[in-house]
Amino acid sequence: xxxxxxxxxxxxxxxxxxxxxxxxxxxxxxxxxxxxxxxxxxxxxxxxxxxxxxxxxxxxxxxxxxxxxxxxxxxxxxxxxxxxxxxxxxxxxxxxxxxxxxxxxxxxxxxxxxxxxxxxxxxxxxxxxxxxxxxxxxxxxxxxxxxxxxxxxxxxxxxxxxxxxxxxxxxxxxxxxxxxxxxxxxxxxxxxxxxxxxxxxxxxxxxxxxxxxxxxxxxxxxxxxxxxxxxxxxxxxxxxxxxxxxxxxxxxxxxxxxxxxxxxxxxxxxxxxxxxxxxxxxxxxxxxxxxxxxxxxxxxxxxxxxxxxxxxxxxxxxxxxxxxxxxxxxxxxxxxxxxxxxxxxxxxxxxxxxxxxxxxxxxxxxxxxxxxxxxxxxxxxxxxxxxxxxxxxxxxxxxxxxxxxxxxxxxxxxxxxxxxxxxxxxxxxxxxxxxxxxxxxxxxxxxxxxxxxxxxxxxxxxxxxxxxxxxxxxxxxxxxxxxxxxxxxxxxxxxxxxxxxxxxxxxxxxxxxxxxxxxxxxxxxxxxxx
Amino acid sequence: xxxxxxxxxxxxxxxxxxxxxxxxxxxxxxxxxxxxxxxxxxxxxxxxxxxxxxxxxxxxxxxxxxxxxxxxxxxxxxxxxxxxxxxxxxxxxxxxxxxxxxxxxxxxxxxxxxxxxxxxxxxxxxxxxxxxxxxxxxxxxxxxxxxxxxxxxxxxxxxxxxxxxxxxxxxxxxxxxxxxxxxxxxxxxxxx
Numbered sequence: 001x002x003x004x005x006x007x008x009x010x011x012x013x014x015x016x017x018x019x020x021x022x023x024x025x026x027x028x029x030x031x032x033x034x035x036x037x038x039x040x041x042x043x044x045x046x047x048x049x050x051x052x053x054x055x056x057x058x059x060x061x062x063x064x065x066x067x068x069x070x071x072x073x074x075x076x077x078x079x080x081x082x083x084x085x086x087x088x089x090x091x092x093x094x095x096x097x098x099x100x101x102x103x104x105x106x107x108x109x110x111x112x113x114x115x116x117x118x119x120x121x122x123x124x125x126x127x128x129x130x131x132x133x134x135x136x137x138x139x140x141x142x143x144x145x146x147x148x149x150x151x152x153x154x155x156x157x158x159x160x161x162x163x164x165x166x167x168x169x170x171x172x173x174x175x176x177x178x179x180x181x182x183x184x185x186x187x188x189x190x191x192x193x194x195x196x197x198x199x200x201x202x203x204x205x206x207x208x209x210x211x212x213x214x215x216x217x218x219x220x221x222x223x224x225x226x227x228x229x230x231x232x233x234x235x236x237x238x239x240x241x242x243x244x245x246x247x248x249x250x251x252x253x254x255x256x257x258x259x260x261x262x263x264x265x266x267x268x269x270x271x272x273x274x275x276x277x278x279x280x281x282x283x284x285x286x287x288x289x290x291x292x293x294x295x296x297x298x299x300x301x302x303x304x305x306x307x308x309x310x311x312x313x314x315x316x317x318x319x320x321x322x323x324x325x326x327x328x329x330x331x332x333x334x335x336x337x338x339x340x341x342x343x344x345x346x347x348x349x350x351x352x353x354x355x356x357x358x359x360x361x362x363x364x365x366x367x368x369x370x371x372x373x374x375x376x377x378x379x380x381x382x383x384x385x386x387x388x389x390x391x392x393x394x395x396x397x398x399x400x401x402x403x404x405x406x407x408x409x410x411x412x413x414x415x416x417x418x419x420x421x422x423x424x425x426x427x428x429x430x431x432x433x434x435x436x437x438x439x440x441x442x443x444x445x446x447x448x449x450x451x452x453x454x455x456x457x458x459x460x461x462x463x464x465x466x467x468x469x470x471x472x473x474x475x476x477x478x479x480x481x482x483x484x485x486x487x488x489x490x491x492x493x494x495x496x497x498x499x500x501x502x503x504x505x506x507x508x509x510x511x512x513x514x515x516x517x518x519x520x521x522x523x524x525x526x527x528x529x530x
Numbered sequence: 531x532x533x534x535x536x537x538x539x540x541x542x543x544x545x546x547x548x549x550x551x552x553x554x555x556x557x558x559x560x561x562x563x564x565x566x567x568x569x570x571x572x573x574x575x576x577x578x579x580x581x582x583x584x585x586x587x588x589x590x591x592x593x594x595x596x597x598x599x600x601x602x603x604x605x606x607x608x609x610x611x612x613x614x615x616x617x618x619x620x621x622x623x624x625x626x627x628x629x630x631x632x633x634x635x636x637x638x639x640x641x642x643x644x645x646x647x648x649x650x651x652x653x654x655x656x657x658x659x660x661x662x663x664x665x666x667x668x669x670x671x672x673x674x675x676x677x678x679x680x681x682x683x684x685x686x687x688x689x690x691x692x693x694x695x696x697x698x699x700x701x702x703x704x705x706x707x708x709x710x711x712x713x714x715x716x717x718x719x720x721x722x
Contacts, residue, residue, distance in 0.1 A: 004557075006553060006557055006563070008567075115568065168566060168592050168593065169592070171566060171567045171568065172564055172565060172566035172567070172581075172592035173553065173563070173564065173565040173566075173567070174563060174564050174565075174589075174592075175557065175562075175563060244592070246590075247590040247591045247592065248590070248591050250590040250591075251590040251591040251595070252595075321593055321595075322591045322593055322594070322595035322596075323595055323596045326595065333595040333596040333597055333598065334596070334597050335596050335597040335615040335616075336597050336617060336618050336619040336621070337614045337615060337617055337649065338614075338615065339614070339615045340611035340612065340614050340615075340645050341641075341645065342608065342611060342637035342638065342641045342642045342645050343608055343611050343612045343637070344608070344633060344635045344636060344637055345633075346540065346575075346576050346577040346608075346609075346632070346633055347576055347633075348541070348574035348575060348576035349574055349575045349576070349632070350574065351574060351575070381574070384574065388634075
């Protein structure tokens with residue numbers, strides 16, 4: 001029976017993992033990766049098989065737990081957005097040194113054009129860095145099919161396998177033909193300690209073995225069927241098309257152009273040389289950073305022309321589009337109608353009735369009386385407080401940086417130094433920084449704006465809900481400088497008083513404005529009504 | 531045969547439901563389909579858009595190229611204007627006429643209407659008013675789908691009606707019949 005499902009790229013990944021005999025998915029929500037874990041959480045097969053799928057506190061705890069499941073012999077998937085790779089990098093890179101037991105697939109969803117991110121980093125670098133295979137599907141169907149290959153490859157090589165997707169695949173739907181689900185692996189823990197105890201003596205041996213494996217990793221990539229060399233007319237431009245770049249090439253290039261489709265790294269070097277010999281110049285079409293372009297240049301003689309993102313043929317920043325790929329191929333997609341004049345930007349904003357609004361209202365009123373004050377922001381819905389009408393935060397860098405940057409600025413003599421962080425971001429990466437501040441008795445005021453959910457990504461469970469006071473007290477925040485308030489207009493007076501009082505305190509204070517996310521609240525009421 | 535459709539609106543207006551209905555109809559009809567959505571940030575009162583591509587042949591790109599869309603379906607007039615450079619020469623813009631103003635620098639409403647009316651093929655209706663007058667205020671997006679139905683071309687009205695039934699059936703018979711009524715109101719309002 002042919003079974004076809006209409007799936008987002010994220011859902012195709014999830015269905016592929018389930019059908020490959022997954023035993024656990026470990027993830028922290030992050031656009032554009034969130035729907036992978038959500039799909040597994042709601043899938044009947046996952047329920048029937050007891051696939052572990054609850055949200056993790058951050059990407060590092062996710063990666064390590066998945067490695068533990070792999071150690072025990074079962075198949076595990078770790079999902080995150082690209083910047084999550086930075087958080088779990090320690091575990092990821094060292095998992096390549098220990099190696100794995102049950103299949104371990106790490107999925108990174110990159111966000112070229114930064115639709116909802118703070119940078120455009122390319123996760124393929126992490127694959128090279130850790131020296132593991134990288135898979136980059138070009139379509140929803142390939143994403144599904146590759147998942148079972150990825151787990152099999154991971155078990156064959158005894159290494160984690162990185163799968164990299166981008167926003168346009170993650171959040172695009174297409175029909176996917178699915179197979180029958182494979183059985184899960186039985187419990188079968190690793191037996192050899194020397195692989196897993198990375199004392200220098202063992203680590204040197206393991207690292208040497210990883211380096212030695214590279215030849216086999218390259219051989220497998222060179223033979224992979226998802227890497228396809230199609231030779232067309234001789235001479236002229238040949239195209240190296242990576243991941244979904246292949247789609248744009250197929251959309252705009254004429255049928256007789258020579259194309260090397262790349263979906264499995266390391267780069268198939270022999271195919272690149274063959275393409276180069278057949279053509280007189282190469283164009284590299286890849287979403288993200290010029291990872292392949294620079295490698296291709298290294299493979300060919302200095303005077304062989306290689307074009308791409310570093311030569312201006314494609315833009316150096318931003319995602320690929322059918323328009324910029326057409327331009328790189330010397331074709332222009334012409335518009336029939338000019339861009340309209342009467343169009344204004346419509347940025348996202350905090351919802352009406354959102355508790356973060358009341359927090360910023362109160363904070364702005366107090367801060368206006370302290371011209372030297374700086375407010376260090378963090379990552380979540382409340383980052384929108386940077387935009388009008390509030391314009392309440394001065395920084396937003398990475399998960400947890402509000403507390404630590406406020407601390408560093410306070411160390412430098414800045415006062416008042418105020419941090420604003422959300423509940424989920426606080427447990428993700430804020431707690432350790434708060435401990436530093438407590439140990440140093442840094443004069444900072446931390447506002448943990450608690451809406452009892454991970455709101456920005458659509459309302460996932462937040463790891464520390466109902467535990468924030470206990471966590472702060474346990475980290476050493478003094479009882480009299482820890483306040484829980486309800487951010488509502490009627491409480492403005494009280495909230496302002498507390499903020500003012502704690503700014504004046506020369507140590508660590510924590511204020512927790514706590515109120516349900518208005519979206520989560522509405523969704524819950526709707527469910528009850530049904 | 532192919533149809534490239536740009537769907538646009540403001541977060542929460544229901545453009546993804548329109549995409550879901552067309553997608554369901556296309557799948558039932560055995561058409562190839564790709565539908566790119568924007569999630570995350572844009573849901574908070576920001577602009578949202580979705581590229582929906584239908585074809586009898588395989589589709590490669592998830593995104594529609596400049597100058598190649600056959601149809602813009604928009605829940606909001608300025609959001610329709612945002613994408614006119616994607617429209618092909620014979621393409622139609624089908625849009626709600628009532629502005630959704632949640633930004634301080636929203637352009638002059640008459641100027642927006644004027645720019646839209648200058649397009650050779652445009653259909654504009656106050657779908658919220660139609661939905662309200664007919665006591666189906668939550669089905670404005672299906673009025674819009676009804677307006678667009680004759681320009682989708684690759685799918686017939688009956689196929690779209692079946693898809694509305696399939697997509698909304700788990701929400702109960704009332705929701706299905708409201709949405710079918712909305713669809714037919716849009717369809718008959720747009721007789722050119």
